[in-house]
Amino acid sequence: MRNSxxxxxxxxxxxxxxxxxxxxxxxxxxxATGGREAAPPAAxxxxxxxxxxxxxxxxxxxxxxxxEGSPLLLSxxxxxxxxxxxxxxxxxxxxxxxPWFGETIxxxxxxxxxxxxRKLPNFGDTDPEHHGDNWAxxxxxxxxxxxxxxxxxxxxxxxxxxxxxxxxxxxxxxxxEFSWCADEALRxxxxxxxxxxxxxxxxxxxxxxxxxxxxxxxxxxxxxxTPDELEELIKSKRKGYLSAGDAQDVARILFTDEQMAIDYMxxxxxxxxxxxxxxxxIINGTYSLVGxxxxxxxxxxxxxxxxxxxxxxxxxxxxxxxxxxxxxxxxAVKKALKKERDDAARAEWVRALGACGRGDKSVARTLIKxxxxxxxxxxxxxxxxxxxxxxxxxxALEYLTEHSQSGEGEERQAALLALALGRATGAREMLxxxxxxxxxxxxxxxLERVLEVLDGGNLYLIESAVKRVSGSSIGRQRLFFRGVxxxxxxxxxx
Numbered sequence: 001m002r003n004s005x006x007x008x009x010x011x012x013x014x015x016x017x018x019x020x021x022x023x024x025x026x027x028x029x030x031x032a033t034g035g036r037e038a039a040p041p042a043a044x045x046x047x048x049x050x051x052x053x054x055x056x057x058x059x060x061x062x063x064x065x066x067x068e069g070s071p072l073l074l075s076x077x078x079x080x081x082x083x084x085x086x087x088x089x090x091x092x093x094x095x096x097x098x099p100w101f102g103e104t105i106x107x108x109x110x111x112x113x114x115x116x117x118r119k120l121p122n123f124g125d126t127d128p129e130h131h132g133d134n135w136a137x138x139x140x141x142x143x144x145x146x147x148x149x150x151x152x153x154x155x156x157x158x159x160x161x162x163x164x165x166x167x168x169x170x171x172x173x174x175x176x177e178f179s180w181c182a183d184e185a186l187r188x189x190x191x192x193x194x195x196x197x198x199x200x201x202x203x204x205x206x207x208x209x210x211x212x213x214x215x216x217x218x219x220x221x222x223x224x225x226t227p228d229e230l231e232e233l234i235k236s237k238r239k240g241y242l243s244a245g246d247a248q249d250v251a252r253i254l255f256t257d258e259q260m261a262i263d264y265m266x267x268x269x270x271x272x273x274x275x276x277x278x279x280x281x282i283i284n285g286t287y288s289l290v291g292x293x294x295x296x297x298x299x300x301x302x303x304x305x306x307x308x309x310x311x312x313x314x315x316x317x318x319x320x321x322x323x324x325x326x327x328x329x330x331x332a333v334k335k336a337l338k339k340e341r342d343d344a345a346r347a348e349w350v351r352a353l354g355a356c357g358r359g360d361k362s363v364a365r366t367l368i369k370x371x372x373x374x375x376x377x378x379x380x381x382x383x384x385x386x387x388x389x390x391x392x393x394x395x396a397l398e399y400l401t402e403h404s405q406s407g408e409g410e411e412r413q414a415a416l417l418a419l420a421l422g423r424a425t426g427a428r429e430m431l432x433x434x435x436x437x438x439x440x441x442x443x444x445x446x447l448e449r450v451l452e453v454l455d456g457g458n459l460y461l462i463e464s465a466v467k468r469v470s471g472s473s474i475g476r477q478r479l480f481f482r483g484v485x486x487x488x489x490x491x492x493x494x
Contacts, residue, residue: 052092052101054108054124058134061107065161071185072161073104074138077154079112079119080226082257083171083295084154088121094175099195100182104158109134111153144483147217154223157212158185168212169204172295177204184209188456200359203423205325209458211483218248224256224295234264242268250286257295266301277310284316291320292478299324303332311342316474318348323478325355325389330363347382348472354386364396371399377410378471384414385470391422401427405434410469413446417469420453420462428454458482 055061058074065072075092077084091097108123110131117128126134142165143151152170158181160166166185169177179198186194206213215222225233233249242250250268253261269286272279290298302321308314314336321329333356337349350370357363367390370383384403390396403415404427419427431451439447446469449462463480467473 052098052106052124054106054126056107056124056126056130058107058109058137061105062163065105065159066163068105069161071104071166071189072159073101073106073182073185074134074142074157074159075106075108075110075123075154076135076138076143076151076156077108077110077121078223079110079116079121081153081223082227083224084110085121086257087154087173091173091175091178092121096198097175097178097182100179103182103186103191103195107134109138111135142212144212144214146215146219148220150215150219150222152213152215152222155213156181158182160189165210165212167210168208170206170213172206173204176200176202180204181207202358205323205478206481207458208481208483209456211458213481214484221252221255224258225252225261227258227260230256230258230260234260237264251289251293254286254289254298255293255295257297259297262298262300265298266304269301269305280310280312284313287313287316287320288475291316291323291476294320294324296324296326296328299326299329299332302329306332306336307339311345314340314342315345315348315472318345318352319472319474319476321352322348322355322389323476325358327356327358330356330360343376343379344471347376347378347470348474350379350382351386351389351470351472354383354389357390359393360390361393361395364390364393364399368395368399371403371411381410381414382470382472384411385418385421385466387415388418388421388424391418391424396422397424397427400424401430404431409443413443413465414469416443416446416450417462417466420450421459421466423454425454 055064061072064070075087077087079085092101108121108126108131110120110123112120112128112131117131120126120128120131138157139145139151141163142157142159145151154173155168155170156173156178157168158166166188167181169181173181176198179201180203183194183197183201184203186192230253233253237246237249250265253264269283272283272286275282287302290302294301299321302317302324306314306317308317318333318336321333329352333349333352337346337353340346340349350367353363354367364387367383367386371380371387374380374383384400387396387400391400400415400418400422403412404419406412407415416431419431428451431447431454434447435444442465446462446465449465452461453459458481460480460482463476466480
């Protein structure tokens with residue numbers, strides 16, 4: 001790529017990024033073409049270390065779930081794609097999660113290319129034909145394919161004995177996130193007692209309660225690229241200059257959990273720097289896509305450019321750190337926050353600090369100090385919001401509980417919203433008690449939304465309030481995930 005400032009065609013890139021698929025989506029597998037009442041008997045929980053039982057037929061699993069009064073867990077994935085391939089080992093092979101799998105009727109419906117059925121993960125007696133049949137039935141019952149018939153992969157759905165979606169989570173799912181989701185599914189069915197949560201169990205970023213995501217119509221994969229697909233695509237991109245017409249391909253590369261993808265994008269971001277201010281919108285827009293769709297491994301890219309000389313770009317990078325929310329980024333975020341002198345960017349780094357420091361006492365202490373003493377209101381309010389990411393850390397919860405009762409104005413609203421961000425259901429009774437004539441206006445509206453979230457609503461219910469209170473113009477669609485895919489709100493200021 002040339003090193004001179006880029007021309008008008010390349011400047012349009014940031015606008016095309018707005019119309020590029022926020023995520024990319026996959027077609028049907030080859031094999032798939034064509035007052036509390038007494039609970040019914042529950043499935044017998046698995047003891048730790050026991051292998052998972054997989055029901056080959058989704059139709060039979062639904063009948064079992066209804067008969068036993070047990071929820072159904074549906075696993076969807078794509079053979080050969082990194083995010084999907086990580087799940088059998090990370091989740092299904094994790095002995096600590098065995099009790100949770102014993103509470104559900106477990107079914108798989110994986111997609112694969114023609115001739116690749118032999119490479120399917122081990123799902124007991126489930127054969128390729130079962131996967132195809134299960135896929136077709138899941139499409140009919142719950143999944144929401146876009147106009148091209150594609151869905152997000154991998155994906156997990158928890159379904160009630162009556163056949164209703166309890167919750168869903170597309171793409172990444174760590175053991176701690178799986179534990180939280182499994183517990184939430186059982187809680188929604190009033191199942192008690194339940195297996196013990198894993199340490200640091202927490203909800204995933206892309207969580208939908210009672211919903212399943214539908215991708216925008218020009219998504220064509222719904223997943224990251226396979227190594228062969230990625231290598232071929234990158235090879236084609238190296239033959240010429242990147243322009244606005246390459247935006248969708250760049251989005252696919254960003255969505256792929258492979259080191260080759262990270263290395264390519266690090267090199268590309270470096271090349272764009274030669275364009276100076278003329279390509280600021282392109283660069284900032286790309287970091288917005290990193291936050292929206294990249295796996296946690298792309299923290300490596302964010303770390304590389306966290307010290308950028310442009311404040312708006314540092315702010316975009318900070319928001320990407322927050323949306324990914326990986327502890328692997330904590331050291332880089334701490335360093336960037338310490339060096340930051342622009343107050344608007346500093347507020348973004350403060351939120352990133354909380355997201356990367358979940359449960360960290362030291363992070364909570366830093367944020368509480370900023371919330372109490374920083375001279376800039378936006379930084380104070382961002383620090384309060386960031387404490388929601390740190391929950392359930394004790395001092396963070398104490399501060400937010402106190403401030404939600406005695407705080408004033410937008411700082412009080414930030415404390416209320418932080419409790420919703422952290423899904424602090426234990427504070428629900430206290431918050432409900434705040435309703436009355438002394439809580440009015442915007443604070444009363446925020447309180448209502450917070451209670452809706454704590455009663456089982458999705459975080460997008462508080463998105464507009466968080467945006468107003470934080471003063472940030474950068475969208476965070478990964479955090480406030482919606483059932484209908486939404487294009488990123490890229491800040492086009494350079």
